[in-house]
Amino acid sequence: MSIASLIDPITPDGGHTRFDNLDHWLQGRTLYGGASALIAYTAAVRAFPDLPPLRAAQVAFVAPTAPEAELRREIVRQGRNVAQVRSEIWCEGKCTLTAFWLFGTSREANATHPAAPIADWPGPPEEAETAMKGKGPAFIQHNFEIRRAQDIRGPGDPVVRRWARLEDREGLDPVSELILLGDVMPPGAMRAMKRQGPISSINWSFNLLEPAPTTRDGWWLSENASQHADDGYSSERLRLWNADGKQVLDGMQSVAIFG
Incomplete structure (x- = not known):
């Protein structure tokens, strides 16, 4: 439902x-x-x-x-x-x-260049520790399963990386699934915030790297990395990989940092 x-x-x-x-x-x-x-x-x-x-x-x-x-x-x-x-x-x-x-539409390739392999591969989602259980906004608690994909906790490098999958994927094609899931992580700037405060996505731009992405058991590796944060805004790079480490989405986002 x-x-x-x-x-x-x-x-x-x-x-x-x-x-x-x-x-x-x-x-x-x-x-x-x-x-x-x-x-x-x-x-x-x-x-x-x-x-x-x-x-x-x-x-x-x-x-x-x-x-x-x-x-x-x-x-x-x-x-x-x-x-x-x-x-x-x-x-x-x-x-x-x-x-x-x-x-x-697809055309005969005149240039072929695969996305670079993921750095610091966290291991498969099946072996990852559960994260955000009983925490976070309502949409995460009721719709997503989140698992850890990095050792860092709390303040540090402005990068948030987690395994994520939808609890209910029935009726969704792969592209719709990525759109629904692609914005699920908080901004990487969260790790650089001096104090807790509200955050708000302003925009989101992304490229799909293949027209019909696939993964294993619904798991996608999601990463938000702040490239620059100041004056109440953060410029974030958003990326998604499948469960085998193949990148399927590359994006950017502007986030308002309040508080």
């Missing part, structure tokens, strides 16, 4: 949509960013079912998203190989999320 509450109400027609039973997906007073991004993505692909595979996205978290929403989506341009689609969530007459999705 958890995943269904996010995607079942979405129709190809878009427009006014009500989402019920979303308490388990909240982060403070808004939807968890991955959940709202999944809603926007699902609205796009259900409206335009003949799109090629997703290759990249830019998502802006503009304002808190509520259960009563209007879903808007349009094809901005569709060429021979690439389609660019915009989808938005509006609540109470204001845009709360806007996303730009880039879909592209």
